Amino acid sequence: MSDKVPGDLRYTKSHEWVRQVHGGAPNGAIEVGITDHAQSALGDLVFVEVPEVGRALSAGEACAVVESVKAASDVYSPLAGKVVAHNEALAGKPELLNEDPYGAGWLFRIEAGAAANISSLMTASAYETFLAEESK
């Protein structure tokens, strides 16, 4: 099982990653996807559903669905905020998420509200420790 964990991202226990994107919205936006570990555990994806632009999300809210031949899983919003973009390419090519989970396979961007605190999420090394614990 492949488990790449880029050092510059933040992570959740439900296997989402978060990237700070500068520019655009006043306080910047955050980009969200699922980790290499998550895509590898799910297997080949056949369907991805992303949240509508404009939808207000609360932290921990189920907002996207990734479906493989094994299972359908919810993706949870790591932080609260309004959706400002979603990855349209995934509708026709869900395999992008398997091939490039941290790049072309991103899911959605949210304009994080004032309360949003990206540093409350796990660092790469904390996530790696979490994965090691989980696979024991």
Added chain:
Amino acid sequence: MTELKMREPLIFELSKAGRGAPTQFPPLERSAVQVPAHLRRSAPPTLPEVSELQVVRHYTRLSQMNFSIDTHFYPLGSCTMKYNPKACNTYAMLPEFLGRHPLGPEPQGFLACMYELQEMLQEITGMTAVSLTPMAGAQGEFAGVAMIRAYHRARHDAARTEIIVPQAAHGTNPATATMCGFIVKEIPCDANGDVDIEALQAAVSPATAGIMLTNPSTLGVFERKIVQIARIVHEAGGLLYYDGANLNAILGKVRPGDMGFDVIHMNLHKTFSTPHGGGGPGSGAVGVSARLKPFLPLPIVGKDGARYRWLTERDLPQSIGRLSGFMGNAGVNLRAYIYMRLLGREGMVRVAEFAALNANYLMKRLQGLGFEAAYPQRRASHEFIITLKQENKAYHVSAMDVAKRLLDYGFHAPTTYFPLLVPECLLIEPTETEAKEDLDRFCDAMASIREEMRHDPEKLTSAPHTMPVRRLDDVRAAKQLDLIWNATAGG
């Protein structure tokens, strides 16, 4: 081991214009053809033109490619379909049953069977009343949660909008709750497979409509804290829904009604041995406690003195309504009735005991071979889970590879990758009807596969080798459905 290397053409590909067996057509009754001219088709339908013997050979060959419970050990168990004794089918096919029309006079013999089936299901589950109307498990679940909603509405308790679903519940439960308009709150299980009581206490509130639970759970273990769970949910004003998916494990041993459940759906086509190959028909009978009785779906069979009759909206004005044209899948219900009558009260207990004995025997033997049980501290109910997490790391083989390799050894694969909680898992349910010799043969195959894993993992990763088709591209199959034969495309 038979090697099947044939590629059977489609019946349409065997077709040749003008070939057929028209002398064997039944005579056309003119009076039956009263379809108005403008609705009649002008060209005959495109049907394959083949001889009788071609048809017989074609379908016989297809059936020989199939894995079925009549030919192979089938460790999917009652989760999919256990063995259906042939007598159930034979008696349900008596012409007096088959010739019955639902709009005819209320047939006392058939109604007596259905009335007694209701009574027997009440007795075995410990519920107050039963309706046989739901047409399948999904409809039974829907009926169950719809009754919970109707109950809260009737009490003007509109704030109850949430259904709690533990991780170890049956996979369909969240979908049912959502279909009924509830918000699903998922709660975790502890390391031994029981519901996390602290998480449950934190989840209940005045918004709790109920909890959906399977016991034994999908982890194959009995939920030991069930009485405590029932108390917490009831004290919060919620109701308890029992998913009957795993009823096979507890028949005659312990009753959902006694555990504190308010509503249960039973998959008669799983536990009570009626056929549902190919997706149907099933039967999802529902049982309820006294407080949900007024909301049962209709019709139900009632009894006035010595006479049986259908109960209607006049008898149950608060019913959630009708779920099928008449009274569910009558033929399936009839098979369940015959099965229960053949077993009797003592036989029913033996079903649960042998199902649990077979599962525990198999688990112990597989553990002895070096396979890791997902919940080694727990005794299995009627099914158990092994995880191939270590083998995956050490030999780079997956649960799917083992499942595919089992086919080469003449065994249907067990359930793979469910429950999702356990990585690289196989969920194995032998059921009560397998002989020890067959269980031992399955263990021999698993031992041999374990050897291959270490010395020749390629044998697993490229399996199956002896089937009519090799490893199928299930991703492409899901993305590009190819279901229809098209005459113009040239087959």
